[in-house]
Amino acid sequence: MYISNETIDRFIKEDVPYIDLTTLVLEIGGQKGKIQFFSRENAVLCGTEEVARIFNKLNINVTKSCASGSLIKKNEIFLEGEGSAESLHIAWKTCQNILDYSSGIATKTKNLVDKIAAINPNISVITTRKNIPGTKELAIKAVIAGGGFPHRLGLSETILIFKQHLNFLGGIDGLTEILNKVKSKTCEKKVIVEVEDLETAIDLSKKGVDGLQFDKIPFNTLKRNVDIIRDINPSIAILAAGGINENNIEDYAKTGIDAIVTTSVYYAKPIDVGCKIEPF
Template identity: 55%
Template sequence: MVYMTDEAIERLLKEDVPYIDLTSMVLGIDGQQGIMRFTSREKAVIAGTEAAQRLMTKLGIEVSAQAASGTEVTPGEVFLEARGPASRLHMAWKVCQNILEYSSGIATRTRRLVEKAKAINLRIQIVTTRKIFPGTKELAIQAVIAGGGFPHRLGLSETVLIFAQHLNFIGGLEGLLAQMEALRARASEKKIIVEVADLEQALRLCHAGVDGLQFDKVPPAELAAMATAIRSVNPKVTMIGTGGINEQNVEDYAKAGVDVISTTWVYFGKPVDIGVRITPV
């Protein structure tokens, strides 16, 4: 499970409840006890239940039933249930629903990609880019993992991934090749991965001992031919396909011979339709 600080959980709640729940106060329902149940209106992979549970606990609500992130649910199935004062349940209601709907949407789309890709190649990995809506990384990454994927890069501090924009400052590909040994020594416990534009660049980098190659928006058929040529030079180099990969073309990329498929597609789509019912007890 992705770690979230108490501050992050409280920030989510504070956005929706800056001071009081005015409606509950006006109605005078503070003293009544209630039960809140969450169900999915569609088949889905649920995610975000851990964050929702922590948020409700902070409000003094008892979570009586909870499905773990990554659980597949059917329409109408109760996957989260909580009991407590009616006013507190109403405070938690919409924040938790938003967390669950958006997280479950990401998890469900990720699961679909993983299943389609692994039906072609069991060893292939689906990873997600860092093109995440700012401020939502913990929830997004948790949802990806719940769906069976993995983060490609959690941030710039994590991996060495060299783009054309970097090469502009070191003399292009020739400059990179000239200092490859020095770079490997400087980052001896890290893999060096380079995004390449064509097969010639890829083969030259393979001969120089690069650890991985990333191919952006290369059509699957072309990528398959490149992968075959690269494997003949360096069978162990890691190859990553990225750029425009989605549910419609993921199987073609899985057939192309790459080790990893990197995508942003799972982040942007319809949330899962989740129903919430709050009743007295």
């Protein structure tokens, strides 16, 4: 995952626009110390590489670091560094926030992936682009660390046709008239259409779309829909989206779809990461 130096600098600058006033007035900034991060719960770790880069910016020497994607145990120390008390205190909360947030997403993603794998390991957990504004880079990295995959990284990447697009084409009939033209322009990409009813899905399956994304369909209805669509076009990709989370994902995994699209991981409970800073 590429995260620019400008982003790393912004993470630091948001918390320390000028000085660490507390460390300054206590006159402890020049003392040497060490910082340790640990988790108060079992988790999938994420964000340590970004924290190491923050350490480097602040002249903190990394003495221990576990990689993103590592499974960590409660109270396990997974990251350590040494430097001046001023630098350690500047790094503290910025780094803790990154680790809390990223590891929370990674842990929740792995939970979903594991639930699905127990039923059908060939189904993917993929995430929407409805991430919290300003968090996309960390969020996508965390999803991957947890074993998921981004559904769409942006509008430039994939062709996903919504009702909002169809309104300008005159509906499904308008789309089917130009479908071959659309596919010929982007022969290396799949054309996927979001659908909300079986009739539309059947029509599009017969007309040659590469994939269907069923939105907000109850899992018991979806299972019937998938069976019908597979009889028409066995090779078509079928995705399910809308309100899928850890409470119902196993039911959706039993429907015969290829992938589950979710936003829920972006709102995962942060992992409770602790920090110790001590002189040496």
